[in-house]
Amino acid sequence: GESVGLHLPTLSVQEGDNSIINCAYSNSASDYFIWYKQESGKGPQFIIDIRSNMDKRQGQRVTVLLNKTVKHLSLQIAATQPGDSAVYFCAEWYGNAGNMLTFGGGTRLMVKP
Amino acid sequence: DGGITQSPKYLFRKEGQNVTLSCEQNLNHDAMYWYRQDPGQGLRLIYYSQIVNDFQKGDIAEGYSVSREKKESFPLTVTSAQKNPTAFYLCASSIGTGEAFFGQGTRLTVV
Numbered sequence: 710g711e712s713v714g715l716h717l718p719t720l721s722v723q724e725g726d727n728s729i730i731n732c733a734y735s736n737s738a739s740d741y742f743i744w745y746k747q748e749s750g751k752g753p754q755f756i757i758d759i760r761s762n763m764d765k766r767q768g769q770r771v772t773v774l775l776n777k778t779v780k781h782l783s784l785q786i787a788a789t790q791p792g793d794s795a796v797y798f799c800a801e802w803y804g805n806a807g808n809m810l811t812f813g814g815g816t817r818l819m820v821k822p
Numbered sequence: 823d824g825g826i827t828q829s830p831k832y833l834f835r836k837e838g839q840n841v842t843l844s845c846e847q848n849l850n851h852d853a854m855y856w857y858r859q860d861p862g863q864g865l866r867l868i869y870y871s872q873i874v875n876d877f878q879k880g881d882i883a884e885g886y887s888v889s890r891e892k893k894e895s896f897p898l899t900v901t902s903a904q905k906n907p908t909a910f911y912l913c914a915s916s917i918g919t920g921e922a923f924f925g926q927g928t929r930l931t932v933v
Contacts, residue, residue, distance in 0.1 A: 752828075752912050752924030753865070765903060798864060800922075809916070810855060810882070812924055814864040 719817040728786040730816045732799035735780060739801040744773060744784045747796045747815070756784070756797075786818075794820045825849065828913050828925035834899070834933050835907065843898045843928045844906035855922060858882060859910040862871035868911075871896055900930065908932050 722728045734742070740761050745753035757768045759775050759782075766773050772785040782799050800812045826847040835841045853872050857865040865879030872892040874875065885904025890896055896915075900907045910929050914922040 741921075745924075750927070750929075752914075752926050755921050755923070758921055800865075807872060809867065809878075810883075810916070811867055812857070812865040 717721060719819060721819045721821060722789050723792060724789060724820050724822050727788045728784075728791055728793070728817065728818055729787075730766075730784045730797050732784075732804075732813055734781040734782060734799070734801055734813075736801060736803060737777070737780065739803045742773070742775060743780050743800045743802065743810075744782075745798045745800060745812075747798065749795075753798060760802040789818075789820050791820045791822060794818055826913060826915050826923050826925040828911075828928050830928060831926065833928055833930045835930060837932055838902045840901050841930065843900070843911055843930070845896045845925060846878045846894055847896075847915040847923075848894060849915055849923060850893070851866065851915035851917055851923075852874055852893070853922075854890070854914045855914040855916075856880075856886070856888065856896070856898045857914065859912060859927075861910075865912060868898065906907075 732768040741758050744756040746756050747753040757771050757773050759766045759773045759799050770787045772784045796815045796817050798812050798815045802810045839843045846890050855870045856868040859865050866882050868886050869877050869888045871877035874890055874893050877888050877890050887899045910927050912927045913925045916922040
């Protein structure tokens with residue numbers, strides 16, 4: 710079936726640099742896309758979301774970009790800090806499937822001091 | 823404090839036993855979800871519920887069962903039919919339009 714997917718990578722960045730984490734999705738009917746951060750042994754935490762009718766949304770140090778033409782979602786983290794080290798997941802939500810929230814495979818971000 | 827609570831944090835099961843994982847939320851959310859996470863992997867949807875007394879199967883429902891008798895509670899039973907139940911189980915709730923709040927998870931181990 711259709712799904713959100715990440716090729717799981719480990720992204721290593723220097724402290725202070727910007728990070729970009731990517732996600733490819735295949736369900737063009739999704740209403741929302743959401744980024745979560747998961748630290749080891751804990752539940753995922755919401756970072757930022759974007760509606761399907763938007764192409765960019767900014768939060769504090771984070772920006773999500775949505776390119777519906779190529780079905781691509783990205784999370785940009787500015788001035789990456791050691792506390793940003795975690796696994797990041799993108800997820801998609803679509804109401805037509807009964808409010809189902811499905812996740813991609815995740816990217817591990819490692820911040821080098 | 824408002825939030826979503828999973829218990830227990832760690833659970834050990836003997837082969838052939840059923841076990842039930844608890845998930846309670848006081849956020850007044852209609853939708854609740856159960857996910858399974860294997861080491862180094864993403865979250866796979868087991869079951870979800872949009873409203874009391876209603877729930878739907880996710881991608882990997884075989885060997886699991888749920889109930890939704892109260893809005894606040896969405897317990898997950900891992901049955902003996904689940905052949906490889908060792909995993910990290912996450913419960914979440916949402917208002918139904920996107921953002922979900924997660925509990926801290928239950929780590930289930932078969933001994």
